[in-house]
Amino acid sequence: MAAYERIPYSSFLWKLGTTSFRTREFNKMTEWQLRLLDEFWQKPENHNQGWEIAVPGQADIYEIKNRYYDWLVENDFTKGNDKVKYKAAREKTSGLYDMGFIDNEHRLTEVGYELLEVASSNDYLERNQLGISHDSQIYLAQLLKLSDDNTGTTVRPFIIVLHLLSELDYLSYDEFRYLMPLCTDEFSTSYILHSIVELREGKGDIDSILKDFLLSKKNYQVGLQRFTTNEFSE
Incomplete structure (x- = not known):
């Protein structure tokens, strides 16, 4: 059998995020989940845990994801019928990471807190020089940076x-x-x-x-x- 030189793979297409988390009212769900995620990390049992990299004393990174999924179910964000909790938790947060609202360890970034503040103060109708609402300007800025x-x-x-x-x-x-x-x-x-x-x-x-x-x-x-x-x- 002839020996062939390896043909290298090279992508000529965009590769962005996943299609795992699809939902109606995406902006509303995004802002709701940011609040839940922030509250989740404030809980003493979660505060120092790692999401992608386990910290000393942490058994693994799957338990914290399972715990977060249960938190979403407890707060009626999702129905709780996903077969694998940690995978579902990862899928539901993937968009937040891709848009720059959370970092690799799933803590809110500066822009994540800015969006959360807009949602908490309910100042959506505040117009700016672009003639769009405050939260829309944040989403637009993140898309421009994507x-x-x-x-x-x-x-x-x-x-x-x-x-x-x-x-x-x-x-x-x-x-x-x-x-x-x-x-x-x-x-x-x-x-x-x-x-x-x-x-x-x-x-x-x-x-x-x-x-x-x-x-x-x-x-x-x-x-x-x-x-x-x-x-x-x-």
């Missing part, structure tokens, strides 16, 4: 969305779903922008754009050559 490190390049998805919308006026669902996440640097963004313009002029299709884009990458070229020049084997 980034994904893609093969050494920092990608700011919300900025790319705004850039494409400013150039194209709108994005169809398929353009948003399949093509926009390929924008991971200046060249690919320009390439996808040009491809969408041509697509709207009736030139080509999304499948062809995806194929041509991926086959412009060296590892896909090596893979294609290997698969088409060697006999099939188990």
Whole structure:
């Protein structure tokens, strides 16, 4: 059997968070959970416990997650029908971390406390220079900072969305779903922008754009050559 040089994997797509925690009234649930999380850490039995890294004397990191899940159930935040408590606790807090409202150890960050203060004082209707509510401004600021490190390049998805919308006026669902996440640097963004313009002029299709884009990458070229020049084997 022939020995092959390893083809390196390289991501050309955005990788952001998870889809585990889906809910209606997301902002309301986010602010509610921030309050519950803050209260949870204030309890003496939880105060010094680690979430991702166990502290001296702590058996493991699963027990604290299970305890937090029970706290959510006790406060009617969730029904309590999840099969694995610690996984559910991790899933329900993943969005808070991705948005920068909590740190790696699940303590509230400065901006997390700022959002919690807005919710506690109920000053949502306070307008600002952007003409949006106070909490909306916080969410917007966090989205602007949201980034994904893609093969050494920092990608700011919300900025790319705004850039494409400013150039194209709108994005169809398929353009948003399949093509926009390929924008991971200046060249690919320009390439996808040009491809969408041509697509709207009736030139080509999304499948062809995806194929041509991926086959412009060296590892896909090596893979294609290997698969088409060697006999099939188990």
